[in-house]
């Protein structure tokens with residue numbers, strides 16, 4: 196294997212490089228921070244450690260901070276509020292609406308892009324985050340019952356009213372991105388993209404590149420699977436962990452998927468890097484192939500891992516290494532979600 200050991204892969208010292216988030220968008224660190232897992236979804240949180248991890252993000256130049264109203268039914272936004280207040284001018288704050296939050300049923304998972312609901316959702320996010328304006332406001336999921344022109348039109352009104360600075364979409368197809376962009380410029384498209392999940396390469400990635408929309412890959416570490424931490428995930432996850440519900444993490448699928456990671460482990464060992472770093476370098480480079488600005492948002496509760504992940508922005512994989520990773524996604528066992536109906540892939544397949 197051709198190695199480039201000159202790549203520094205130990206924890207970053209100093210800040211990562213910056214990039215314009217989409218044409219005319221804010222300047223952000225080339226890697227962002229996915230804040231969901233610091234307080235919900237992936238097991239217990241040590242609050243002090245999670246807060247220290249947030250501080251470490253800024254030390255590393257990781258400035259795009261990602262949350263959503265549905266993470267913990269608003270509690271993730273509330274968890275972030277003190278950090279946001281302390282660093283308002285240093286961060287680009289992104290949140291999302293689209294999963295309908297119902298006060299009487301925290302487990303309700305329906306989607307709403309209804310303009311009236313959207314207006315209530317943005318006010319609630321502004322209140323929980325304790326800010327006057329949201330830097331990047333995403334439609335989390337598309338609600339096919341509402342025409343895109345209507346929902347994106349309402350999002351555009353929020354920009355004009357000064358409640359939101361930039362617009363984003365999550366889990367939309369290339370055609371939907373183009374349709375939305377015709378209503379108002381879209382700064383970022385956030386969808387799952389990793390060595391493990393490449394369905395966005397069918398149409399969304401090409402459309403984003405053509406429009407000058409930045410791509411924000413979510414779960415770039417395959418929700419932790421690509422760190423090599425799982426071999427038989429059902430046994431390894433606590434019952435409250437959301438991943439127990441994901442087909443890729445269950446039983447035979449998890450065992451088969453763990454075996455697929457052999458090339459990732461080999462490249463990491465060869466470079467003295469972690470498998471997480473190689474997975475992050477892959478998504479960064481894969482986007483460059485498409486001429487796309489990319490800002491992955493890995494999540495972690497640990498300072499050391501945040502710094503490790505940030506250091507991956509300095510890794511350049513060789514063509515030989517990329518070729519070794521190429522077949523993995525096509526062989527993954529199990530879908531990304533137990534219910535794929537809200538994903539762009541499902542609408543693309545129709």
Ligand SMILES: NC(=O)c1ccc[n+]([C@@H]2O[C@H](COP(=O)([O-])OP(=O)(O)OC[C@H]3O[C@@H](n4cnc5c(N)ncnc54)[C@H](OP(=O)(O)O)[C@@H]3O)[C@@H](O)[C@H]2O)c1
Nearest residue numbers: 229230231413414415416417418419422471493494495496
């Ligand atoms: N738009 C959407 O629909 C959508 C969906 C899912 C997620 N997201 C966003 O994307 C963000 C990131 O995705 P994600 O959290 O699902 O998955 P991810 O970033 O792919 O993986 C996170 C998991 O990896 C572990 N991890 C992180 N860095 C590590 C390292 N260097 N070594 C070992 N383990 C490491 C974390 O555990 P520890 O905490 O223990 O380190 C955590 O369990 C979320 O926080 C959220 O903001 C958006």
